[in-house]
Amino acid sequence: MKNTLSILLLLLCISASAQPGKGRxxxxxxxxxxxxxxxxxxxxxxxxxxxxxxxxxxxxxxFTDQFETIKKKQRDNRTATNDKLAVMTDKExxxxxxxxxxxxxxxVDLQRQYQQELLKVITVKKIALLYKAEHDFKLTLLKKxxxxxxxxxxxxxx
Numbered sequence: 712m713k714n715t716l717s718i719l720l721l722l723l724c725i726s727a728s729a730q731p732g733k734g735r736x737x738x739x740x741x742x743x744x745x746x747x748x749x750x751x752x753x754x755x756x757x758x759x760x761x762x763x764x765x766x767x768x769x770x771x772x773x774f775t776d777q778f779e780t781i782k783k784k785q786r787d788n789r790t791a792t793n794d795k796l797a798v799m800t801d802k803e804x805x806x807x808x809x810x811x812x813x814x815x816x817x818x819v820d821l822q823r824q825y826q827q828e829l830l831k832v833i834t835v836k837k838i839a840l841l842y843k844a845e846h847d848f849k850l851t852l853l854k855k856x857x858x859x860x861x862x863x864x865x866x867x868x869x
Contacts, residue, residue, distance in 0.1 A: 756844035757837050766832040774825040785814035
């Protein structure tokens, strides 16, 4: 029963997170597979009941979408700075460094906000298990990719 529930939740989450038109982008299939694997991994590790899962995944998906948006801005800022560092003025570099701190603070604030939202949905112990599951998933994914001789995506994409 638990496996059937996990598979059903996996399919629901995949269909809910799919965005029309993105399938044509390079690498989107890999990202979707990674997301699907993450959903199954977390569902299994947290042993979510069907009621918990129905309430958990929308909150978690909203959080990860917002977190990824901030990470993209941070990555774009770093790339722009690295590409132009040799010709940037001290003021421009200072602004870039300040922007980096702003992004980091936004991520911390978002994590605090969503931890409070998750407390309405799952227990504090399951939140701790979630953090461990996310970390373990990243390690598992990196090991699989290393063993397959593949280059891993940036850390904000899984």
